[in-house]
Amino acid sequence: MAFSSLTCLQQRLDAGETTAVALAQHYLDRIQKYNPGLNAFVDCNVPHVLAQAGASDAYRATHGARLLEGLPIAVKDIFCTSNGPTQCCSKILHNYHAPYDAHVITRLKEAGAVLVGKTNMDEFAMGSSTETSAFGTCRNPWNTATIPGGSSGGSAAAVAAALTPAAIGTDTGGSIRQPAALCGITGLKPTYGRVSRRGIIAFASSLDQAGPMTQTVRDAAMIGAVISGHDPADATSVADAPRVDWLGACESRDMTGLKIGRPREYFIDGMHDGVRASVDAALEQCRKLGAEIIDVSLPHTKYAVAAYYVIAPSEASANLSRYDAVRFGHRCDSPEDLLDMYTRSRDEGFGEEVKRRILTGAFALSSGYYDAYYLKAQQVRTLIRQDFEHAFEHVDVMATPTSPVPAFRIGEKTDDPLTMYLSDVFTIAVNLAGLPALSQPCGMADDLPVGLQWIAPAWQEGAVLSAAAAYEAATAWHRQHPALFTGDAA
């Protein structure tokens, strides 16, 4: 049972072969057994999980099943939940209890999902390795000496080790796709505006987007269908977004006539040979399935990381100014006056990387530098979006590597922020352009998973899902699981 997809668990529930309580207990047992070695979960309230599962079984008996009835789902510690702590893996939110559920959480609950707990992440989602978490680093199930990627590393590790069949992450510059790639699972970042950001602790508001992290493409679609849709309480949630046939898109089995763009800027020197070989082989597979592979160019790609590291920290510096120790979160001992309370609480509460972003962002927005940095970065952002628009005049989707390297060793990049920032060279432009993209497993390099990224025009999640579903149906990479955690798989 351990590595069952949501789709398969749903069939078993519908057939009466198992119950929500039995499923919850199964995953709780695995969390108890394996989480100490992984640190994927930072909060798991056993009685609360079992109570939700019991309520779901009762609901099914009286009303029938809702879309995610009885299915266990974990969520990143960035989502506000009215039950239990929401700490964004930061000391500054120590023991914070949110007064309400994020819109995504409400949607999951209304669909009958059983929320199994909060997953580890980089502090405030700033990072690519989950090493900046106030709760300590999370480990990659494929090799526990390596990082699981980030910032949604806990969600990725939890799914990869089958501590939960699915999880939710957020993606500002790659934080769903890069950890999904490094842990050998599927991760979908929807179009910006597809999923409400209400109750998601803000990092960079013009980039943040929530999405599913799962064993299969169809599972991602099942969750996408539930969490997407307009929320009048989030001004950036789009009211009349083109609809997606989430599950229908996953029926696709061949790629006849599909035009796949291969952006030449995404196949660069310095990328790991095993990653390149896996992605080349994946494209060859797509050709066999009937697709046409077309070389395209996204000429401003080389400026994406630089533009992102002006825009995201600028927005973060504004968003994080609310942590003032007045109404909630960490407060320093015996402050001398108000200013001392602000400065000392923030100094104690924020980690190094978060402080680096706040300082960079405040600098980029300061008078005299605004035009040179922030305004320039916004102009570059427009050019990057236009690059995609031009390329999509010739192709339906694009395929690229998700990450230039497989999982690296814990500690390898912590002293070198710029090298860490380069982890997202292939994911960041997609956020700047607001596009949907999905990472799925497509090979192994150095005994670690490699991810294939699909990118589509805005609102065309269906195109991403179709291409990924056809590839998945023809390959077996998504059925590989880390040996350490398969021991007691039923």
Ligand code: GLN
């Ligand atoms: N790694 C990138 C950063 O550190 C992206 C993080 C994210 O998508 N939340 O900002």
